[in-house]
Structures are given as structure tokens and as C-alpha cells.
Amino acid sequence: ELVLTQSPGSLSLSPGERATLSCRASQSVSSAYVAWYQQKPGQAPRLLIYGASSRATGIPDRFSGSESGTDFTLAISRLEPEDFAVYYCQHYGNSRITFGRGTRLEMK
Amino acid sequence: ELQLVESGGGLVQPGGSLRLSCASSGFTVSDNYMSWVRQSPGKGLDWVSLIYSGGSTYYADSVKGRFTASKDNSKNTLYLQLNSLRTEDTAIYYCARVLLYDRSGFYYPHLDYWGQGTLVAVSS
Numbered sequence: 001e002l003v004l005t006q007s008p009g010s011l012s013l014s015p016g017e018r019a020t021l022s023c024r025a026s027q028s029v030s031s032a033y034v035a036w037y038q039q040k041p042g043q044a045p046r047l048l049i050y051g052a053s054s055r056a057t058g059i060p061d062r063f064s065g066s067e068s069g070t071d072f073t074l075a076i077s078r079l080e081p082e083d084f085a086v087y088y089c090q091h092y093g094n095s096r097i098t099f100g101r102g103t104r105l106e107m108k
Numbered sequence: 109e110l111q112l113v114e115s116g117g118g119l120v121q122p123g124g125s126l127r128l129s130c131a132s133s134g135f136t137v138s139d140n141y142m143s144w145v146r147q148s149p150g151k152g153l154d155w156v157s158l159i160y161s162g163g164s165t166y167y168a169d170s171v172k173g174r175f176t177a178s179k180d181n182s183k184n185t186l187y188l189q190l191n192s193l194r195t196e197d198t199a200i201y202y203c204a205r206v207l208l209y210d211r212s213g214f215y216y217p218h219l220d221y222w223g224q225g226t227l228v229a230v231s232s
Contacts, residue, residue: 035218037153044202044225045145045153050218054210088153092206092217095166097143097155 002026004089006100012108019076021103023089031067033092036074039102040085048087049074081107110134110221112203117226124193124230130186130203130223138181141206143219144188146199146228154199157188158206171197193230200225 003026013019023034031052037045047056049065052072062077076083084107089100116128130142144156157177158166165177176189186203204219 032214032216037219039153044222045219046222047218047220050220051210051214051216054216056218056220086152090153090219095158095164096168097145097158097206097219099145099153099155102152 002029002091002093002098004091004098004100006087006089006103008103009101010104010106012106013079014108015079015081017079019079019083019105021074021076021087021105023072023074023100025070025072025091028070029091029093031072034065034067034072035090035092036065036072037088037090038083038085039088045088076105079105110205112205112221112223114201114203114223114226117201117228119229119231120193121232122193122195122230126190126193126228128188128190128201128203128226128228130188132184132186132205135205136181137179137184137186141208141217142177142179142186143204143206144177144186145202145204145219145222146197147202147225148196148199151199156201159186190228193228195230198228198230200227 005024007022034052036049039045052067053065086102091098111133113131159177174192178187202225204222207220
């Protein structure tokens, strides 16, 4: 069974700083099947990145995704106040969907 | 505009049942893969069910045998029947569309549209 481990569990940064969020897969997966979502309190998740590195429609270019083997990274180049939220990575495959446990990005 | 609207949540006793609905507009449920995802209070996202365009269904182990996903193509609506509910099923339940291909035709499955969620509370 695939497990996605996100780190850190929480991250405290200031606006304007760069954020780097990690998602490690417990086994080899295709990057095509990895996505990232942002969730703010009281809201449904919002798609940010699909195919590990493709930005969804309307997502600012300060958000970027990359992969190296079983490690996937979401980077936010210059944090805006609206970027402070919880971020989830997700994999689709073998007729099931797996989410990581999330990284909470907090404002310092 | 594509939209998903869930309904049917509420308070139910352990062992009880509920049927959740997810009405879609702007696209055809029958032509798409759809998913249910839940989120317990203060916790992360947990996948519940997938239903393919052809009607095949798949479930997380935690709900298999208790939950049933279905769709009514004439109503463009997705359903999730929840039976034998347990306190640990308490969560916000979201429906989402699973888009398989991007605009260039590459296979990149992802959940592109989500409903606002409906709360299921299981308590005596």
C-alpha cells in the first residue's frame, strides 16, 4: 500500500519568504499521477499542481512543483498572505487515491 | 461554470444510515470519473470512493461493505449511501471530479473540481 509522507508537518514563515514542502512516496510512482492541493479553513481543497509540475488554471506562477525519484516538492517562491494554508500531496493509481497527511504553512 | 453541490449530511446514531448527494452542473457525471473524499474534524483528507464513468466502483478499506457509491445520469447526480455508520465516520464529505487528461491530452489524473462538502456527524 502506497504511503505519502509529507514534511514538515508544519512550517512557520513570513510573507515574502520561500516555502519548500516535501512529499515522499513509499514506493516508485509515476510523477504523472501526483498532484498538490491547498486548503484554507472552512473551504474545500483547491487544485494547485497536477502531473507533479503542471500548474492548474489560475494558479500563480510563484507555485511550482518538481520531482526527484520518489520525492516530490511544492515550492512557493515568495509567500503572499493568502498562501498560508494546509497543503496536501495526492496520488492516483490502481483504482485508489492516496493523500499525504498535509503540511500546515503558518505565518510567522 | 462547473459546480458540485453536496447535500444529505446530518446527525445520525451509530449503526444508522444516510444518503449523500452530489449534484453537478457544467459537465456530465456519466462521462467522468468521480470521487468521494472525507475529512474528520481537524484532520487531513481521506479518500473514500471512486466511481468510474462506466459505473465500476472502488472503496477505501475502512468503508468497504458499508458505503456504496452510485450515480443517476438522468439527474447528473452522484450518490454515496452510508450504512452501519460508526463514530469514526464523522467527517465532512466532499465529492470531486477526477479529470484524467489535461488540455494537451496527456494522462494526468487529478481532482480538479470539488464541492463545498456536507457534514456527517455520527453520535448517540
